[in-house]
Amino acid sequence: PGAFLSVRDLRVRFSTEDGIVNAVDGLSFDVERGKTLGIVGESGSGKSVTNLTVLGLHNRKTTAIDGEIHLDGQELLSTPEREMEKLRGNKVAMIFQDPLTALSPYYTVGRQIAEPYMKHTGASKKEAKARAIEMLDKVGIPQPATRFNDYPHQFSGGMRQRAMIAMALICDPDLLIADEPTTALDVTVQAQILDLLKDLQQEMGSAIIFITHDLGVIANMADDLLVMYAGRAVERGSVREVLQTPKHPYTWGLLSSMPRLSSPLDEALMPIPGSPPSLLNPPSGCPFHPRCAFRNEVSGGLCSSERPSLAEGRAAACHLTEDQKQTIFIDQIEPR
Ligand code: SF4
Ligand code: MG
Secondary structure, eight states: OOOSEEEEEEEEEEEETTEEEEEEEEEEEEEOTTOEEEEEOOTTSSHHHHHHHHTTOSOTTTEEEEEEEEETTEESTTSOHHHHHHHBTTTEEEEOSOHHHHSOTTSOHHHHHHHHHHHHHOOOHHHHHHHHHHHHHHTTOSSHHHHTTOOGGGSOHHHHHHHHHHHHHTTOOSEEEEESTTTTSOHHHHHHHHHHHHHHHHHHOOEEEEEESOHHHHHHHOSEEEEEETTEEEEEEEHHHHHHSOOSHHHHHHHTTTTSTTOOHHHHTTTSOSOOOOSSSOOSSSTTGGGOTTGGGSGGGHHHHSOOOOOSSSEEOOSSOHHHHHHHIIIIITTO
């Protein structure tokens, strides 16, 4: 039996005025129930596109998709949109960086939390209200029965984030996708929201995909980690393995910027000269080679001619030998 969520060789391309964008280029990963997979990478690395595709929220007209996505045995890419609509908010839910993309200013917070519950369970208005108040309480909103009637602008940023979590979790989803859910919040509130998510996950046993550029947050939240670059996974392993003995030069760059928690990624990436490649015209060979300080350690010009593959399990997609991956990290990167 496969994993609870299994993504295999996913390719997502869309056409733009300038040409075809290879947003996701052969991506495979698994997430088990009750576990959190962290996905880290800069904007444009394909992490958000991947998750929109899992949710069936890509533009079906302009997007070409190959590969397979199985959720609890069901193949999602061949599932019709009407079926996907039933899954979303019910079996699969999402929380975003900005609650205002999920919450309408025109309706009360309570009504918006109750709505998916009515839609997916057929509960009455009264039952849904009771359930929404219970959820508001669960996510730590004081006086939930009163707050039920507030509009989003009457909530603080942290409370809106909590409300969005309540809305996402009201149907007890099996899979929760959290896309930079705390990036906009100050550090104290961020820590509270992350603790809340962890507690709720323990209670509900959901699988979580946690997307972030912040390795400090990942270290706290995730069991497993996928590092993405230019639409591909470049490193995979348990969080512990990847953070303690990273094997990919791109991950080394990310890690050497780690002490500055929650700084914007563009700033954090300063230790890696250059910028991420255009996905209109990705570099030949290893997509990281134009920026990689170690490409000359690999003989035969392999880095610019041959694409390194990512093996199953604990692995890094890089032509360096296992020995080199270890010794370069220990000798040159770790002491910094
Ligand atoms: Fe650097 Fe070559 Fe490894 Fe790519 S394959 S990360 S260019 S050493
Ligand atoms: Mg994004």
